[in-house]
Amino acid sequence: MKLLFCLLVVCLAFDQLNCLEFSEVVELPQGKIRGAIEQWRGRSSYEFKGIPFAAPPVDSLRYSMPVHPKSWEGIKDTVAYGKSCPQSAWAIKAEDTDEDCLYMNIYVNKETFDKRTTQLKPVLFWIHGGGFQGGSGNEHDAYKGVPLVILEDVILVTFNYRLGVLGFLNGGDLIPNLTPNLGLWDQHFALKWTRDNIHRFGGDPYQITIFGQSAGSAAVSYHILSPQNKGLFKGAIMESGGIMKFMPKENLTDVTTDIVEAVECSNATDKLSCLRSIPWNNLLSNVPRAFLAPIFGDEFLPIEDDEAIATGQFNDVNLLVGAERDEGDSLVCGTYKFAVLKATNSTKSTYGYIHTQAPIRPFGSTPIPNCGRKMDKVCHCDELVYVFGAPLRDPTDYDADDIELSINIMKIWADFARNGVPTKQGPIDWPQIGGPKMVNLIELNNKFVGKIDNLTGTKCLSS
Numbered sequence: 001m002k003l004l005f006c007l008l009v010v011c012l013a014f015d016q017l018n019c020l021e022f023s024e025v026v027e028l029p030q031g032k033i034r035g036a037i038e039q040w041r042g043r044s045s046y047e048f049k050g051i052p053f054a055a056p057p058v059d060s061l062r063y064s065m066p067v068h069p070k071s072w073e074g075i076k077d078t079v080a081y082g083k084s085c086p087q088s089a090w091a092i093k094a095e096d097t098d099e100d101c102l103y104m105n106i107y108v109n110k111e112t113f114d115k116r117t118t119q120l121k122p123v124l125f126w127i128h129g130g131g132f133q134g135g136s137g138n139e140h141d142a143y144k145g146v147p148l149v150i151l152e153d154v155i156l157v158t159f160n161y162r163l164g165v166l167g168f169l170n171g172g173d174l175i176p177n178l179t180p181n182l183g184l185w186d187q188h189f190a191l192k193w194t195r196d197n198i199h200r201f202g203g204d205p206y207q208i209t210i211f212g213q214s215a216g217s218a219a220v221s222y223h224i225l226s227p228q229n230k231g232l233f234k235g236a237i238m239e240s241g242g243i244m245k246f247m248p249k250e251n252l253t254d255v256t257t258d259i260v261e262a263v264e265c266s267n268a269t270d271k272l273s274c275l276r277s278i279p280w281n282n283l284l285s286n287v288p289r290a291f292l293a294p295i296f297g298d299e300f301l302p303i304e305d306d307e308a309i310a311t312g313q314f315n316d317v318n319l320l321v322g323a324e325r326d327e328g329d330s331l332v333c334g335t336y337k338f339a340v341l342k343a344t345n346s347t348k349s350t351y352g353y354i355h356t357q358a359p360i361r362p363f364g365s366t367p368i369p370n371c372g373r374k375m376d377k378v379c380h381c382d383e384l385v386y387v388f389g390a391p392l393r394d395p396t397d398y399d400a401d402d403i404e405l406s407i408n409i410m411k412i413w414a415d416f417a418r419n420g421v422p423t424k425q426g427p428i429d430w431p432q433i434g435g436p437k438m439v440n441l442i443e444l445n446n447k448f449v450g451k452i453d454n455l456t457g458t459k460c461l462s463s
Helices: 002-013 110-114 148-152 182-201 215-225 249-262 271-277 280-286 305-310 329-343 382-387 400-419 456-460
Strands: 022-028 031-040 043-052 075-077 103-109 121-127 155-159 203-213 235-239 318-324 350-355 441-444
Touching: 022 043, 022 182, 043 110, 043 148, 103 110, 103 148, 103 182, 121 182, 121 215, 121 400, 148 155, 148 400, 155 182, 182 203, 182 215, 203 215, 203 400, 215 235, 215 305, 215 329, 235 329, 235 382, 235 400, 305 329, 318 329, 318 382, 318 400, 329 350, 329 456, 350 456, 382 400, 400 441
Parallel strands: 031 075, 121 155, 121 203, 203 235, 235 318, 318 350, 350 441
Antiparallel strands: 022 031, 031 043, 043 103, 103 155
8 A cells, every 4th residue: 555655646746647547549640649548437438638630720820721730750648638729817727728729639438449440439529618718628627528428328529729819800801811710610620520530439420419508509500500511410419509699790890900900910011910920828918808709701601590591501400409597598598599490491300408407516616606506596507517427527516416417418418419319308208399489398407307398498489
């Protein structure tokens, strides 16, 4: 025992890598990687963290479309998260951010990995939230694959994408050679990378379900609408977020002008080169505060949502949507309204839920005021506790109700990824959202298994 303790101290003090148990090697087009093995309840998962899915978007690649990373020699150890993308006023520490941030994490249980040449499993492709201004695919270490990939035998993919002024600046007529929606293009590039490479980890490239929360949920709706994503995914899950339209295009032009002036690029002949020359931390600290989000009218989103759905110019896939009971009408109704819009011209299924059970411990490091179990308020992000299995990873922080609901929600998400149909709740078959008059939702709460809510979503249709 004393020898084991001494070895542990040496590992922690000198070289943590030498103490890791490594996964088998995976050969990618750019080179070989190996991850780390994590044990949970006697079973093993492989965690590949910090896989470069695109070249660092720095120097001449800032404000450019993502491109493939350079090849490397030898075996790259992908055992630690890559840096998060630059952001200000967010929960992620400044030292954990960098412009070199286009990294991916892949989680798979050992049994699935071992059968990768004979039997491939469904993939859940996670798009993080944060208002398109912040967040990360490794935020708070909360989007981990354990226990989800072990209990439900799926592969989980998380990743970073460019944010704010680096990811969603619209050049308009002022900087016409600046590609808009770069953050969405990063997501698309990560999705294509997953389609092309996930079989190497045991994942089925034809069974990819994209899912996201808040801005990540809005991003899911944009990917459904984008012609660039044809055939890249077979299902989608939206958690608390629909199409975001915060300002008209003329106001976006004013915002771009203000940003260019703030960083003293107004008089530059080549304004894009000027923006590329500014250190990223200076760029973030000097630009005026503005909400920069996806826009319609470019190659990624050529047609507005109403027209795209009405004319059938969208990716028609099975869809599961939902919201938190007390997070506010804009998030709740935005989510359900998109589901109803999609269902009006879809040959695929559309399902809805409403989450009504607050966890004892909220998601993230900063609880939302006046929310939680004691207040009986189910607020923004609360479902993430259950989706990623936090009550099973840290059972001392939660109670039996939290653990039970987490097991149920992980199964619902995984069954939807497998079959396109969410898990039956008690005796109730999950009702579909089928038209513009009534929205039937399944309530996700241990006390009301199989209860149907036909008021929350229906009320949104009249707002």
